[in-house]
Amino acid sequence: xxxxxxxxxxxxxxxxxxxxxxxxxxxxxxxxxxxxxxxxxxxxxxxxxxxxxxxxxxxxxxxxxxxxxxxxxxxxxxxxxxxxxxxxxxxxxxxxxxxxxxxxxxxxxxxxxxxxxxxxxxxxxxxxxxxxxxxxxxxxxxxxxxxxxxxxxxxxxxxxxxxxxxxxxxxxxxxxxxxxxxxxxxxxxxxxxxxxxxxxxxxxxxxxxxxxxxxxxxxxxxxxxxxxxxxxxxxxxxxxxxxxxxxxxxxxxxxxxxxxxxxxxxxxxxxxxxxxxxxxxxxxxxxxxxxxxxxxxxxxxxxxxxxxxxxxxxxxxxxxxxxxxxxxxxxxxxxxxxxxx
Ligand SMILES: *Cc1c(COP(=O)(O)O)cnc(C)c1O
Numbered sequence: 001x002x003x004x005x006x007x008x009x010x011x012x013x014x015x016x017x018x019x020x021x022x023x024x025x026x027x028x029x030x031x032x033x034x035x036x037x038x039x040x041x042x043x044x045x046x047x048x049x050x051x052x053x054x055x056x057x058x059x060x061x062x063x064x065x066x067x068x069x070x071x072x073x074x075x076x077x078x079x080x081x082x083x084x085x086x087x088x089x090x091x092x093x094x095x096x097x098x099x100x101x102x103x104x105x106x107x108x109x110x111x112x113x114x115x116x117x118x119x120x121x122x123x124x125x126x127x128x129x130x131x132x133x134x135x136x137x138x139x140x141x142x143x144x145x146x147x148x149x150x151x152x153x154x155x156x157x158x159x160x161x162x163x164x165x166x167x168x169x170x171x172x173x174x175x176x177x178x179x180x181x182x183x184x185x186x187x188x189x190x191x192x193x194x195x196x197x198x199x200x201x202x203x204x205x206x207x208x209x210x211x212x213x214x215x216x217x218x219x220x221x222x223x224x225x226x227x228x229x230x231x232x233x234x235x236x237x238x239x240x241x242x243x244x245x246x247x248x249x250x251x252x253x254x255x256x257x258x259x260x261x262x263x264x265x266x267x268x269x270x271x272x273x274x275x276x277x278x279x280x281x282x283x284x285x286x287x288x289x290x291x292x293x294x295x296x297x298x299x300x301x302x303x304x305x306x307x308x309x310x311x312x313x314x315x316x317x318x319x320x321x322x323x324x325x326x327x328x329x330x331x332x333x334x335x336x337x338x339x340x341x
Contacts, residue, residue: 007119010154012284017110021102022147024132025092030146033102035109041145046134048141054131055186056085059283060246062107062123062150062339064114065327071336072125073325075103077246082127085183090140091129098146103127104339106148111341113152117326120155124283156285161318163291163305164205166221166280168269169195170297173212174220174241181212181220181241188243189223196222206280208293210269212241218267221290224282227251228267228275228304229313235271238264247281247321253333254320260313269295272302277311287318 005015022034048054058078063071079099086093103125107114115121127148131141172195175181175188192207199207199222206222218226218237225245227236234255236248252262272278272293279287289310293302305311310318323329324336 005113005115005152007115007121007152008155010115010121010152012124012153012156013151015151017113017150017152019106019109020147020149021106021109022145023094023098023102025144025146026142030095030098033098033105035105041147043130043132043145044134046136048131048133048135048139051135052131052138053185053187054089054091054141056082056089056091056129056184057186058082058125058127058184060103060125060127061153061283061325062114062125063325063327064117066117067327068117069327070107070111070114070339070341071325071327072103072107072339074246074250074335075100075337077249078127079103081184081244081246082129085185086129088180088183089185091131092144094127094129094146099127100337102146102148104337106150107339108341110150111339113150114341115152121152122325123150124153125150153284156288161289161310161315162308163289163310165203165292165294166206166208166290167199167202167204168208168210168293168295168297169198170210170215171195172207174207174209175212177211177213177241179212179241182243184243192223202296204294205288211239211266216268218269218272221280224280224285224288226278226280227287228272228279229277229311230271230275233261233263234313235263235265235267235275237267239266245282247283247286250321250333250335251281251287251317254317255313257332258316258320272304275302275304277314278304279310279314286321287314289314
């Protein structure tokens with residue numbers, strides 16, 4: 001029962017809910033939406049998802065607002081992104097309307113699992129698309145399954161919104177220069193596991209990747225985008241190997257709304273000397289502030305925060321975004337979808 005959940009102590013992990021929703025593309029068209037309580041999938045042992053990595057996903061959240069209503073944050077942006085990911089690795093794009101219908105439906109069906117306002121927890125939504133046709137030769141699938149599962153997740157910052165240390169290492173790349181980094185494909189995560197586990201074992205929260213072509217510029221921060229404050233401006237890397245984060249896009253807009261200049265461009269590693277704030281950003285945490293960046297190859301340490309606190313601009317942006325998600329502030333950009341449940 002959903003009511004048994006200790007919302008404040010939930011982790012960021014999987015927990016069974018009541019239902020998930022699925023739809024199959026076969027013979028050139030999408031079928032009916034299926035609602036199921038099964039946590040399993042029946043698939044062919046030669047499916048392209050299993051052999052050749054035809055797998056893409058999304059991650060977004062629903063929140064219980066101050067007014068008791070359920071809001072899904074930036075559903076359209078996530079729908080657009082999963083269509084770009086599909087085109088990127090030759091999968092069938094899920095139509096906009098089908099994506100919207102399935103995401104809102106699965107949230108409404110699991111409304112008991114949307115954590116209460118004030119708990120700090122939320123309902124994580126995971127859309128997933130996989131290639132289902134049996135293939136042995138390397139070739140895209142004809143059949144696809146799109147499914148959406150949800151799971152309640154706890155507040156990301158159990159000990160508060162505190163900066164952590166991250167590290168740079170040149171031994172691994174997450175993606176190739178003209179590879180799949182700009183799409184949300186599972187294979188990018190497989191490629192990041194070694195580096196990520198190594199960083200964790202050394203006591204760092206994430207790896208700050210350098211661009212895979214020249215190793216001169218800042219790329220992504222683990223499975224999140226990176227932004228920093230330099231000369232009072234919000235700066236964030238832009239390149240063909242970076243996934244366009246919806247959270248970063250939202251923070252850029254909020255920064256502009258606050259009168260802060262935004263620069264999306266290549267950021268040289270040396271510029272880390274002159275930043276006054278930095279954070280990783282993504283749906284899971286909104287923004288995870290960074291204290292120090294240690295370059296493991298050169299021994300250089302970039303100290304961003306000296307007082308153990310997130311900087312003022314990072315904090316203001318974080319609070320503003322959270323307030324919009326929770327219906328505490330007016331949603332002037334139309335980012336929330338209210339679910340009738
Ligand atoms: C999902 C993801 C992000 C964050 O994107 P959001 O839309 O903000 O959640 C950033 N980088 C990578 C590699 C990702 O997969």
